[in-house]
Amino acid sequence: MSRAAKLDVALIAATRFQAPEDVDWSTDAEGPEALIEFAGRACYETFDKPNPRTATNAAYVRHIMEVGHAALFEHATATMYIRGISRAATHEFLRHRHFSFSQLSQRFTHDEPTVVLPPAIAEDEELSRLMLNAAQDLAFIHDDLLGALEEKLGTNPLATRQARQAARYVLPAATESRMVVTGNYRTWRHFIAARATEHADVELRTLAIECLRLLRVEAPTAFGDFDISTLADGTEMATSPYVAEF
Numbered sequence: 001m002s003r004a005a006k007l008d009v010a011l012i013a014a015t016r017f018q019a020p021e022d023v024d025w026s027t028d029a030e031g032p033e034a035l036i037e038f039a040g041r042a043c044y045e046t047f048d049k050p051n052p053r054t055a056t057n058a059a060y061v062r063h064i065m066e067v068g069h070a071a072l073f074e075h076a077t078a079t080m081y082i083r084g085i086s087r088a089a090t091h092e093f094l095r096h097r098h099f100s101f102s103q104l105s106q107r108f109t110h111d112e113p114t115v116v117l118p119p120a121i122a123e124d125e126e127l128s129r130l131m132l133n134a135a136q137d138l139a140f141i142h143d144d145l146l147g148a149l150e151e152k153l154g155t156n157p158l159a160t161r162q163a164r165q166a167a168r169y170v171l172p173a174a175t176e177s178r179m180v181v182t183g184n185y186r187t188w189r190h191f192i193a194a195r196a197t198e199h200a201d202v203e204l205r206t207l208a209i210e211c212l213r214l215l216r217v218e219a220p221t222a223f224g225d226f227d228i229s230t231l232a233d234g235t236e237m238a239t240s241p242y243v244a245e246f
């Protein structure tokens with residue numbers, strides 16, 4: 001029987017920063033946000049913090065956002081492992097060209113077909129059953145096609161790959177996918193700004209907000225300007241006053 005996949009996002013890699021020992025500078029943050037400040041101060045060698053208004057790391061990072069010096073955010077990166085996302089949503093995600101992606105091959109299929117139910121379907125028992133049955137039917141057709149193609153093309157490794165490649169065309173856009181995604185903070189901010197709005201597809205919006213929450217733990221100031229709110233339908237969106245500068 002086919003089953004519904006649940007979104008799961010994990011931060012699996014993040015920037016580690018070590019200030020050079022021969023530079024007389026310290027700050028009250030660590031990791032990616034310390035790196036962003038270091039990169040900014042390196043531009044004018046203001047390691048002595050001549051401006052008292054930007055002496056803390058949070059004030060400095062916020063100032064960068066205000067003046068739109070977005071390139072500094074490119075030094076810090078974060079990698080997510082995402083499961084329970086549909087091929088429909090990964091297709092939209094892949095449009096963001098500054099990320100690096102590694103995605104589960106559709107030539108590889110789980111024994112039990114897993115699909116992502118859009119919220120409008122997931123909240124309705126009858127519609128969920130309809131969609132899961134459709135996914136199961138397509139999985140049967142996929143297996144029949146694969147069997148027939150293997151018979152036709154043979155079972156050497158190349159033929160098996162070609163058979164799987166052709167059979168997957170029948171799989172639905174709802175098929176669960178998995179991916180490792182790496183991006184710098186400027187890219188993550190741009191993605192969140194574009195996809196966490198109420199106009200974006202709900203699945204990708206949910207993912208964008210999930211990533212935002214994880215990134216906020218890593219870098220509370222660099223992602224702290226996004227305000228998360230709940231829409232009338234119960235889903236969430238996020239906006240920032242600074243996205244125009246980025």
Ligand SMILES: Cc1cc2nc3c(=O)[nH]c(=O)nc-3n(C[C@H](O)[C@H](O)[C@H](O)COP(=O)(O)OP(=O)(O)OC[C@H]3O[C@@H](n4cnc5c(N)ncnc54)[C@H](O)[C@@H]3O)c2cc1C
Nearest residue numbers: 092095096097098099187190191194195197198199200201
């Ligand atoms: C609500 C919504 C609806 C959408 N609907 C559709 C749709 O109907 N059809 C469709 O095809 N797409 C649609 N999209 C996708 C959209 O067109 C973009 O492909 C996607 O949002 C990626 O964003 P981006 O192009 O700004 O750039 P990214 O690839 O994320 O790059 C970030 C920024 O880098 C710069 N950049 C990147 N590459 C270049 C380049 N080659 N030249 C110059 N500058 C560059 C730009 O400033 C860009 O904004 C939709 C997106 C959203 C959010």
